Amino acid sequence: KINIFWFRRDLRLEDNVGLYHALKSGLKVMPVFIFDTEILDQLQDRSDKRVDYIQQALVSLHRDLATLKSGLTIYHGKPLDVFKRLTEEFEIDTVFCNRDYEPQAIKRDQQVKDFLHKKDIGFSDFKDQVIFEKNEILKSDQSPYTVFTPYSKKWKEALQFIETFTSDFTNLVHLNNVPDIPSLEDIGFKKTEIVFTKPSLDIKIIKDYQQYRDFPALDHTTHLGVALRFGTVSVRKCVKFALEHSETWLNELIWREFFMQILFHFPYVVTRCFKKKYENISWRNNEEEFKAWCEGKTGYPIVDAGMHELNTTGFMHNRVRMITASFLTKHLLIDWRWGEAYFAQKLLDYDLSANNGNWQWAAGSGCDAAPYFRIFNPEEQTKKFDKDLKYIKKWLPDDDQPEPLVEHKFARERALETYKKALV
Ligand code: FAD
Secondary structure: OEEEEEEOOOOOOOOOHHHHHHHHOOOEEEEEEEEEHHHHOOOOOOOOHHHHHHHHHHHHHHHHHHOOOOOOEEEEEOHHHHHHHHHHHOOEEEEEEEOOOOHHHHHHHHHHHHHHHHOOOEEEEEOOOOOOOOOOOEOOOOOEOOOHHHHHHHHHHHOOOOOOOOOOHHHEOOOOOOOOOOOOHHHOOOOOOOOOOOOOOOHHHHHOHHHHOOOHHHOOOOOOHHHHHHOOOOHHHHHHHHHHHOHHHHHHHHHHHHHHHHHHHOHHHHOOOOOHHHHHOOOOOOHHHHHHHHOOOOOOHHHHHHHHHHHHHOOOOHHHHHHHHHHHHHHOOOOHHHHHHHHHHHOOOOOHHHHHHHHHHHHOOOOOOOOOOOOOOHHHHHHHHOOOOHHHHHHOOOOOOOOOOOOHHHHHHHHHHHHHHHHO
């Protein structure tokens, strides 16, 4: 009999909780990854940078496993079908993995678990991608937090020793002829310009994070979003580093968990406003204007620069994400769900809980959101955060800019009126 370790959002050997437990169980462990067609078929772009990132991360993982005389076995299909095949090919004792909290993933795991259960095969999942999950951080009346500051306070109080899970790899199955990792073409995708490198924690960035993080031209944030998304870095390692070097950066990691627990406790937010009254807003939803926003042609340089950065690199600086999101929802009165979907398609670090939480924050409809009457003024934001126009010039090198889609003062009044009407 063997055990299987199913890699998902945890593409690393180091400090991997589920893998650690699988290897400790005493049986041989076969590492497996599934290119899940149910997820891949939803992607519109065949040159998706995330798929490229995952494929390269798998090649790297496969190489690491080869030095341990093992390798990664890859499947392509629906997870349930893959497990049907696996149970025919191997005598399996238990399938190990790390927990995922997105509604679709919870459903997938339940199906696999039920199927394995019928075959008398175990399914053991572990907490790995967060410090605190599910009901671990609750208010004293046992209900979930919906406001960040008290949540983060409780999170910090609850934090004690952070364990590092160092595996003994001797129980990995030894494989002689492991096939190569499928290429992107093999799974119906194309190469992009993304280059995967093993993530590292840069002390220079984190030490000065608080001082410089808000200035997009300085690009002084860690860019670890994608690594946290796919688990090529361990969150425990990040939190330890944050505790030593920057409380501000620690708070960002707590925001990440805050939105994850919001999604877990309030899964309706995927399609609906956290605050129900906000469903009454009469969005204008002008398609031409939406297209101009997507293409970075609104005539507001800071907004357009941000959209160019996103469209070119798959990344956008946090300050500019807030400005572009506010512009779409308030200035153009376009439903936050449209913007959320566009970011979901483009962001390399796309994460359902963080993207949804931040979009709803920007629109005012979310938990702990900015009050609706606080409307970002793109020019004021530029003066504060890009006063030498360095960021703008980097992403909009052409002097020839379109006329503004809408005048700021007018748009501000229109937004206030529309929101007010919906919220009475
Ligand atoms: P750093 O500034 O170095 O922060 C470290 C990590 O903390 C990030 O990688 C991320 O995991 C976490 N983090 C930081 N800020 C937030 C936040 N506000 N909410 C949740 N987690 C946070 N972040 C995503 O990871 N995925 C998304 O899809 C996403 N969509 C966003 C959409 C909008 C409209 C806005 C305003 C923000 C969004 N964010 C999202 C949050 C934030 O902008 C990014 O996490 C950050 O810019 C990523 O850059 P970094 O890795 O250099 O982060």
